[in-house]
Structure formats: structure tokens, C-alpha cells
Amino acid sequence: MFYIVTAFHTEAKPIIEHFGLKKITRPCRFQVFVGDNIVLVESGMSIVASAAATSFLLTEFGAGTRDVALNVGVCGAKEKSLKKGDAILCHKIINHDTKRAFYPDIIVKHAMKEGVLETFSSPVDKGEYSESRIEGDVVDMEGAGFFEAASFFLPPHKIHCVKVVYDYLDGERVDPVRVWEYIRGNIPLIENLMTCYNVLDEWCPEFFDEEEPEIVREISRGLKLSVTMTYQLKFMVRSYMARHKREPEALKEFLNVKVSSKNEGKIYFERIKEILSH
Amino acid sequence: MKGLKKYSVIKSFSHIYVEEGVMDHPVTREIIGKFPGAVKIGIKHYKDVFCRPRQNFIVQEMSRKLILARKKGEIIYSGPEVCQDFGNKNFYYTSPILNCIYGCEYCYLRGMYPSANIVVFVNIEDYFKEVENLLKQQPVYLCLSYDTDLLAMERIVPFTSRWIVHASDKRDLIIEIRTKSANYSAIRQLPPAGNIILAWTLSPSEVIEKYEQKTPSLELRLKSIKKAADDGWKVRLCFDPVLYFENWQRAYDYLINQTFATIQPEKIYDASIGVFRISRDYLKRMRKIASASEIIFYPYEERNGIYSYPEELKEEILEYVFGLVRKYLPTEKIFI
Numbered sequence: 001m002f003y004i005v006t007a008f009h010t011e012a013k014p015i016i017e018h019f020g021l022k023k024i025t026r027p028c029r030f031q032v033f034v035g036d037n038i039v040l041v042e043s044g045m046s047i048v049a050s051a052a053a054t055s056f057l058l059t060e061f062g063a064g065t066r067d068v069a070l071n072v073g074v075c076g077a078k079e080k081s082l083k084k085g086d087a088i089l090c091h092k093i094i095n096h097d098t099k100r101a102f103y104p105d106i107i108v109k110h111a112m113k114e115g116v117l118e119t120f121s122s123p124v125d126k127g128e129y130s131e132s133r134i135e136g137d138v139v140d141m142e143g144a145g146f147f148e149a150a151s152f153f154l155p156p157h158k159i160h161c162v163k164v165v166y167d168y169l170d171g172e173r174v175d176p177v178r179v180w181e182y183i184r185g186n187i188p189l190i191e192n193l194m195t196c197y198n199v200l201d202e203w204c205p206e207f208f209d210e211e212e213p214e215i216v217r218e219i220s221r222g223l224k225l226s227v228t229m230t231y232q233l234k235f236m237v238r239s240y241m242a243r244h245k246r247e248p249e250a251l252k253e254f255l256n257v258k259v260s261s262k263n264e265g266k267i268y269f270e271r272i273k274e275i276l277s278h
Numbered sequence: 279m280k281g282l283k284k285y286s287v288i289k290s291f292s293h294i295y296v297e298e299g300v301m302d303h304p305v306t307r308e309i310i311g312k313f314p315g316a317v318k319i320g321i322k323h324y325k326d327v328f329c330r331p332r333q334n335f336i337v338q339e340m341s342r343k344l345i346l347a348r349k350k351g352e353i354i355y356s357g358p359e360v361c362q363d364f365g366n367k368n369f370y371y372t373s374p375i376l377n378c379i380y381g382c383e384y385c386y387l388r389g390m391y392p393s394a395n396i397v398v399f400v401n402i403e404d405y406f407k408e409v410e411n412l413l414k415q416q417p418v419y420l421c422l423s424y425d426t427d428l429l430a431m432e433r434i435v436p437f438t439s440r441w442i443v444h445a446s447d448k449r450d451l452i453i454e455i456r457t458k459s460a461n462y463s464a465i466r467q468l469p470p471a472g473n474i475i476l477a478w479t480l481s482p483s484e485v486i487e488k489y490e491q492k493t494p495s496l497e498l499r500l501k502s503i504k505k506a507a508d509d510g511w512k513v514r515l516c517f518d519p520v521l522y523f524e525n526w527q528r529a530y531d532y533l534i535n536q537t538f539a540t541i542q543p544e545k546i547y548d549a550s551i552g553v554f555r556i557s558r559d560y561l562k563r564m565r566k567i568a569s570a571s572e573i574i575f576y577p578y579e580e581r582n583g584i585y586s587y588p589e590e591l592k593e594e595i596l597e598y599v600f601g602l603v604r605k606y607l608p609t610e611k612i613f614i
């Protein structure tokens with residue numbers, strides 16, 4: 001699942017249109033749009049708003065290690081070497097106030113430029129703010145909040161800020177049409193990044209700390225196994241599968257067993273241990 | 279599927295993280311000069327990147343990044359008990375680099391570090407100073423290639439050569455540099471030093487193909503060893519870890535016969551044999567990340583916090599391999 005966080009509807013609109021997302025109708029603190037394998041939330045402006053919306057989204061939809069979170073929006077660039085409309089995949093995100101820096105893992109291929117994003121809690125205008133005090137190549141008001149919140153849920157190679165250069169921190173008025181055009185123009189690059197993630201996930205093995213296999217849950221229930229015994233069973237099944245490269249067929253005969261006491265369950269458990277040790 | 283991976287994953291060392299304090303260190307400049315296309319990212323401390331929560335070691339192994347940093351605090355450590363000291367007193371080790379480019383499936387580094395990225399401590403001068411301080415008190419036996427394969431990294435950062443040059447005239451210092459690489463050519467220009475031991479880990483081709491996929495083949499390793507031994511270096515052979523698998527006896531028969539058919543036994547300084555063993559905590563973490571690994575999920579037995587083969591099997595393996603090596607080397611040159 002891809003979770004996308006934008007600050008404003010003007011940034012979200014081209015994404016909603018492109019992926020055919022539909023607004024969820026149930027009452028919700030944030031505007032949320034869902035589609036096939038994509039959920040988008042509009043956070044509103046500020047570090048805190050972005051962190052709150054990100055946490056809400058990832059909790060509400062039960063994000064797991066296989067999911068990806070993207071913060072997409074416009075930003076201001078410090079230097080003119082970055083062109084208006086350029087999409088920047090940020091490899092370092094600095095919270096200007098706390099000076100805390102976050103580093104996503106850039107593992108999958110992408111065709112964007114890269115740079116450092118610095119997130120401020122108020123708008124930055126180069127006329128009033130000394131350039132030497134700006135560390136980032138680009139500046140926004142959400143990225144660091146999004147990243148810090150998403151880091152509680154996802155690994156660092158699954159969290160990215162994609163920022164599209166809108167102005168040069170010169171206080172230019174925000175034109176919704178131009179925001180739409182800039183974001184729309186970069187959707188192929190964002191989609192390409194998403195495709196690379198899909199390929200990576202197909203290749204990557206399941207991880208052991210993910211949910212226990214269905215068969216383990218069923219047997220555990222039928223045999224009244226304790227939490228520790230269930231964990232042991234889960235481990236033995238994984239271990240068996242790693243060694244034999246197939247599921248333990250012999251376990252199926254235990255699927256219909258329903259014991260009446262824990263002691264009876266223990267006897268079956270010993271038999272299972274014996275089977276899985278080969 | 280592997281082909282698909284190629285289209286979706288960036289090449290290793292595409293990004294180099296550099297601590298602010300070592301930006302201008304000559305070793306930093308040397309490394310960066312070798313990766314002109316890499317993206318450089320400034321960081322305050324290497325742990326800001328290396329110790330982030332929830333990193334995925336297996337995914338990072340596909341696209342490792344370099345982190346250049348300054349090692350502070352303790353630099354040289356006392357040798358751990360699980361490691362062979364080859365009869366040397368004052369056994370120490372050091373880790374100028376954290377992590378290894380080879381990524382062997384059974385490697386404890388997967389359970390030890392939160393990240394697969396490679397940290398290079400560029401301040402080699404501080405390591406030299408620390409060794410000199412130790413040498414003022416006692417002779418030192420120092421293992422250099424801990425928590426990495428130093429010689430495998432030689433073309434990225436030539437620490438092996440620098441250590442050899444620095445150590446070769448220090449009579450009270452014995453250095454072991456352990457490797458699985460076939461990279462002897464990178465240090466061949468140096469005259470052999472009597473206090474430097476080049477130690478090669480050898481495994482049967484079956485093990486290399488299955489669990490050490492990114493390491494050089496047995497043939498290439500043996501060629502490297504032969505050249506080093508013929509040039510007059512002290513060469514140590516490490517049959518460690520010996521693994522248990524179907525037809526393991528036949529595989530180790532072939533490995534050891536092939537080794538001594540390539541290299542004259544009298545040119546070997548000594549050899550070690552050890553079965554696979556790993557600490558409880560590392561194994562636990564490895565089992566979390568390496569879901570399909572039969573070597574990691576083998577039902578090992580725990581003794582004093584260390585997991586290894588059941589005692590009887592362990593004895594059988596050690597005895598068998600010892601018997602094979604003994605055909606070529608005197609017993610006093612074989613360490614278990």
C-alpha cells in the first residue's frame with residue numbers, strides 16, 4: 001500500500017485525478033482519498049499537522065513494513081540551479097527548529113534530482129531571512145513532521161519526501177493552477193518510484209516478525225496453546241519451511257483437533273515438535 | 279526475479295554519508311575521489327545514519343551505502359573468548375571498518391549491526407597511535423579484519439597496505455588480516471613482513487555457491503593464497519566455520535585435498551578449524567530478518583549463550599576435518 005500525505009488539496013488534486021482516488025465518506029478528522037493500493041490524506045500546513053495526519057493515516061489503515069509513505073508537495077528552492085517544476089527526492093530532511101535530521105534510505109531507482117530538505121515552522125522569505133541560515137537545498141513546512149511520524153511505523157527505505165520546486169523563497173503568491181501543473185508534470189516520476197517499490201517487494205522475502213501463518217493460528221486455537229508455545233510453533237514452522245522450502249504437510253492433520261484441556265494440548269504439541277524437527 | 283531487482287535497485291555506494299568533522303581528512307578525500315558519481319551527504323555523527331530504528335538489513339545489503347566517520351573512544355579491544363588466539367598472549371582486535379561487502383548468509387554481522395551500510399573510520403592515524411601506546415606496555419597480537427573483510431575493501435580504502443607498512447618494523451606486534459577475498463594483487467607490491475599473517479577463510483564450493491555468494495570462488499582464493507605463500511608471506515588457513523549439510527564429509531575432503539594440491543603444505547604457517555557458532559542474541563536477530571535461510575534455522579543447541587551444533591555432531595565434524603588437515607600439516611600447526 002502507498003500512503004501519500006499532501007498539505008493542500010491543490011497538491012493532492014492531480015494525484016487524486018491520476019490514480020482515480022475516491023473520497024471516503026465516513027466522518028474523519030482529515031480529508032482522505034482511497035484507491036487501488038493508494039490512500040491519500042490532506043494534512044493542512046505545518047510540521048505538527050503533517051505529523052498528526054501521517055500518524056492518523058498509518059494507524060487507521062494499519063500500515064506494515066511492506067508499505068510506503070510519501071510526502072508530496074511544493075517547496076521553495078535556495079538556488080536557481082534547481083528549476084521551477086523540478087521534483088526533488090530528499091535524501092536528508094532537517095527540522096529547522098530542533099536541528100534534528102532524518103535520513104531515508106535511497107535504495108530503489110528513481111529519475112528525480114536529489115537534495116536536502118529543511119522544514120521550517122513559518123514561511124521563509126529570502127528577503128527577510130539570511131540565506132546562510134538555510135541549510136537545505138529546498139524548504140517546506142511539513143516534511144520533517146511527516147518523516148518523524150512515519151518513522152514510528154515504517155523502515156527508512158519506505159519513507160520519502162518528494163518536493164516540487166515552486167519558487168525561490170521570494171514570497172511568490174501561490175497559484176493553484178501552477179501547483180496542479182507542477183505536481184501533475186511529475187506524476188510519471190512518482191509512479192516510476194512506486195513501480196520500483198512493487199518490484200522490490202516481489203523480490204523481498206517475508207519477514208519473520210510479520211503475522212504468524214494461518215495454520216499456526218488455527219492449530220494454536222484448537223490445541224489451546226499458550227502464547228509461548230504459539231511462538232515456538234511459529235518459529236518451528238518457519239524453520240521447517242526454511243530448511244525444506246515447503247510447508248509442513250503433516251501439520252494439516254492437526255487442524256481439526258480440538259482439545260478439552262491444556263494438558264491434552266501439550267501432548268499434541270510434543271508430537272508436532274517431533275514432526276517439525278526433521 | 280533477480281533481473282527485476284537489477285531494474286529497481288540502485289547500485290551500492292551510490293550515496294556516501296560523511297561526518298562533518300572528517301570532510302577534509304585525506305582518507306575521506308581519497309575514498310570520495312573513487313566515487314565521482316556518488317551523492318555526498320553531510321552528517322553530524324555516523325550513528326545518526328547507522329543506528330536509525332527499523333532499518334531493513336536485507337534490503338540495505340542490495341544497495342549498501344558508505345559512511346565515513348571518525349572513531350572516538352575505545353579503538354582496540356581485548357579479543358573475545360569465542361575467537362581463536364592461536365596461542366598468542368595479549369590478543370586484541372580492532373574494527374577500522376564496520377560491515378562487509380560480501381554479506382555471507384551465516385555472518386554474525388547481520389545479527390550484530392542495525393544496518394548493512396559500511397562505516398569506514400578514516401582516522402587510521404589514531405589506530406596507529408593506540409597500538410603504539412599498547413606496545414609500550416607489552417607485545418601485542420592484533421586481529422585487524424574484525425567485523426569486516428579488510429582486504430576485500432582494499433580498492434576502496436587501502437587500509438591493509440597502510441597497516442602492513444606501519445607494522446612491518448614493529449617487532450613486538452603480530453598482526454592477523456583475515457579475508458575471503460582473492461585480492462592479494464592489491465598488496466603484492468609490498469615486501470612480505472614476518473610479523474604479518476595473511477589468513478584466508480576457505481569453504482567448499484558448495485558452501486560458497488549457497489551461502490557466500492558474493493565472495494570469490496574457491497579456485498580464485500587458492501590462487502591468491504598460493505601467490506602470497508610463494509612470495510614468502512606467512513599464510514594461515516581458516517576452515518572456519520565448518521558447516522554441516524548433506525554430504526559435508528565429501529565436500530570437506532575435496533576442499534582440503536584441493537587446497538594442499540594447490541599450495542605446498544610446508545609454506546603454510548598454521549591452520550584453524552571451527553564449527554559454526556553464534557551468540558544467542560545475534561542468532562535471534564538473524565532469524566527475524568533472514569526468513570528463508572536453512573543455515574540460520576538449523577536447530578542449534580545453546581551452550582553458555584552460544585548456539586552451535588549438538589555436542590556429538592560438533593565433535594564428529596571437528597574430528598573429521600582435523601583428520602583431513604592432519605594429513606598435510608603437523609598437529610602443532612592446527613588450532614581448534
Ligand code: SF4
Nearest residue numbers: 378380381382385426
Ligand atoms: S566475509 Fe566474513 S565478515 Fe564478510 S560477510 Fe562473510 S563472514 Fe561476514
